[in-house]
Amino acid sequence: MSGHANGEAGSHEVGSTGLFMKVWVWLLLFTAVEVLLAYFRLHPAIMLTILVGISLVKSALIVAYFMHLKFERLGLFFLLVPATVFCICMMLLVFFPDSIRLMNLRPH
Amino acid sequence: MSDTEFEGIVESPWSGGASPFAINSKKLGMWLFIVSDTLTFSALLVSYAYVRLASPDWPRPFEIWPAIAKSTAMTLILLSSSLTMVMGVAAAHRGDKNKTLKWLGWTMLFGALFVIIHATEWVTLFGEGVTPWSNPWGVPLFGGTFFGLTGLHMLHVTIGVGYLAVIAWGFKKGKWNADHVEVSGLYWHFVDLVWMFIFPMVYLMSVNLKG
Numbered sequence: 001m002s003g004h005a006n007g008e009a010g011s012h013e014v015g016s017t018g019l020f021m022k023v024w025v026w027l028l029l030f031t032a033v034e035v036l037l038a039y040f041r042l043h044p045a046i047m048l049t050i051l052v053g054i055s056l057v058k059s060a061l062i063v064a065y066f067m068h069l070k071f072e073r074l075g076l077f078f079l080l081v082p083a084t085v086f087c088i089c090m091m092l093l094v095f096f097p098d099s100i101r102l103m104n105l106r107p108h
Numbered sequence: 109m110s111d112t113e114f115e116g117i118v119e120s121p122w123s124g125g126a127s128p129f130a131i132n133s134k135k136l137g138m139w140l141f142i143v144s145d146t147l148t149f150s151a152l153l154v155s156y157a158y159v160r161l162a163s164p165d166w167p168r169p170f171e172i173w174p175a176i177a178k179s180t181a182m183t184l185i186l187l188s189s190s191l192t193m194v195m196g197v198a199a200a201h202r203g204d205k206n207k208t209l210k211w212l213g214w215t216m217l218f219g220a221l222f223v224i225i226h227a228t229e230w231v232t233l234f235g236e237g238v239t240p241w242s243n244p245w246g247v248p249l250f251g252g253t254f255f256g257l258t259g260l261h262m263l264h265v266t267i268g269v270g271y272l273a274v275i276a277w278g279f280k281k282g283k284w285n286a287d288h289v290e291v292s293g294l295y296w297h298f299v300d301l302v303w304m305f306i307f308p309m310v311y312l313m314s315v316n317l318k319g
Contacts, residue, residue: 017195024191031183031307038176038312044161051308052157058304066190066297068290076129076139084143088150095158102162 015065023065030058045100138291142298145264149302152260153309156253160313167245168316169238175229179311182225183303186265189218190300197293200279200286208289212276215296219269226262230255250314257306264299271295 034054037047064070069077129136160166170176196211233254237244240255275292278284 015194015198017198020191020194020198024187027187027304028184031180031187034308034312035176035180038172038315039317041317044166044313048157048161048309048313051312052305055305055308059301062190062297062301062304066194066300067294073128073130076131079129080139080143084146087147088154091150091154095154099158099161103164 015068015071020065023061027058027061030054045103132287134287134291135294138294142294145298149257149260149305152253152257153305156257157309159249159253160309163247163249165245165247166314167243167247167250168314169233169236169245169250170311170314171316176311176315178225178229179307182222183307185218185222185225186300186303189215189222190297192218193293193296197286197290200289203286205280208286209276209280212272212279212289216269216272216276219265219272219296223262223265223269226258226265230258254310257310261299261302261306264302268296268299 034051037050042050069080170179192211192214196208196215199207199211238251238254240251242248243251271292275284275288279289
């Protein structure tokens, strides 16, 4: 890739090769942490919470930089993200209290 | 970027219906598709997480070597394909046709590699008697959720490789422009994003450390 953090006369290019490489390295680091966690015998509920937490950070990086949402109008963010988060929370609200209850009913 | 054609039409975010988001309709359409596909995968992942936590005897068949090593390599491949995709989109917006095609080629290669490694893994599992309906550990839901989730994702990657091939062909012919490449990039990054959830939730939650 030739130009780095340049505006490239006339083009609206946002984000440079260096920035994308940096995001990529962060994504790899987060993945490494996840794989490392697999070596510990954590309680499934705790393990799942940590893993999903890290994955949410990773997906935020992908959406913000690779998918350019950070560089779009704020209106697009408000169109897409709150509704999605709300719908996912509705799913969690129905399922999770019950699955944790079932887990705690186990005889051990 | 793609909003050049709308400059002048939209002076403020509230200036009316012409183009409130200052993006072309292709991009808005792809974003809305991605939201709906996110909810499809979320429903599958949430229901998987439900049965995973609620089942005391959930099998842990994935040993560090080779299953976890393989799926980690697949994660690396998919993340790298996302990087090459951004490079392709950047090159397309600069008007550099050769570099765009080169980066799209790398992205397709990584995508195909992902599908091939994944397919060999499926074949290994079939050999161990793990199918979508039954498995040696007596927890049929394991196969159902595993093949359901990874299968739908693999289908997305396969469609993505085809989609990129069509876009690369059209871009080479001059039929399509950088906006088309960018929109196909959105789809590709989304497929990468979904794997960022499937990999830890399906594989890392079922690691077999005893071996």
